[in-house]
Amino acid sequence: MTVRRPARRAGSRRAGGKVCALIEERGIPTIYGNYDYAIARDLEDCGCAYVDPHDRAIGQLSVDWTLAHTNERSKRLMHELPFDLRFELGGKRVRLVHGSPRKVNEYLFEDKPARTFERIAALADCDVLVFGHTHSRGCTSTAASCSGGLTL
Numbered sequence: 001m002t003v004r005r006p007a008r009r010a011g012s013r014r015a016g017g018k019v020c021a022l023i024e025e026r027g028i029p030t031i032y033g034n035y036d037y038a039i040a041r042d043l044e045d046c047g048c049a050y051v052d053p054h055d056r057a058i059g060q061l062s063v064d065w066t067l068a069h070t071n072e073r074s075k076r077l078m079h080e081l082p083f084d085l086r087f088e089l090g091g092k093r094v095r096l097v098h099g100s101p102r103k104v105n106e107y108l109f110e111d112k113p114a115r116t117f118e119r120i121a122a123l124a125d126c127d128v129l130v131f132g133h134t135h136s137r138g139c140t141s142t143a144a145s146c147s148g149g150l151t152l
Contacts, residue, residue, distance in 0.1 A: 020074035032081035033098040033133065034105035039066050040078035047105035086126065095126035099133040107133055 023030050032040070034047040046063050050056035083104065085096040100106040101124045108120070108131055120129070 017069075017071045017074045020070075020077045024077055029085055030081055031083065031085055031096055031098055032078060032104065035063075035066075036078040036081060037104055038063065039070055040075045040081075042067060042075075049105075049107060089128075092127040093125075094128045094130065095124060096130045098131065100131055101125075101129065105133060 022028070037043075038046040044060075044063060044067070046059065048056075048059050050059050083097065084101070087094055095101065098104050100108050100120055102120070108117070
């Protein structure tokens with residue numbers, strides 16, 4: 001299963017509205033990210049937590065360009081995307097989210113206290129939680145799930 005986030009790709013100068021059209025035409029399972037959420041609602045703030053002022057300025061240019069160049073059909077598609085996707089794989093309940101099960105733009109960096117991940121695991125209602133807002137890769141297991149542990 002491939003999951004895409006349209007606005008990030010729609011915001012690139014090469015993609016235009018083609019990514020949303022392909023997602024729609026091919027029925028690709030897709031969740032919204034914070035950028036998609038903002039663009040679909042014509043918000044000028046994508047909910048990104050830029051630390052560096054230069055990165056913030058570049059990010060804002062991206063949002064501004066995407067707002068100006070995303071067609072209404074693409075915005076409607078992004079507006080209708082679900083917050084999460086759930087499915088079973090190999091006998092495990094899998095949940096895909098962008099930020100966290102609590103919030104689309106929550107950053108779950110590896111340096112968060114173990115208690116944070118345990119609280120999330122207790123409420124996630126799945127065996128495997130996949131999130132990507134941090135753009136970091138990693139795998140963490142916690143014993144806080146009723147089913148004997150949650151893999152993040």
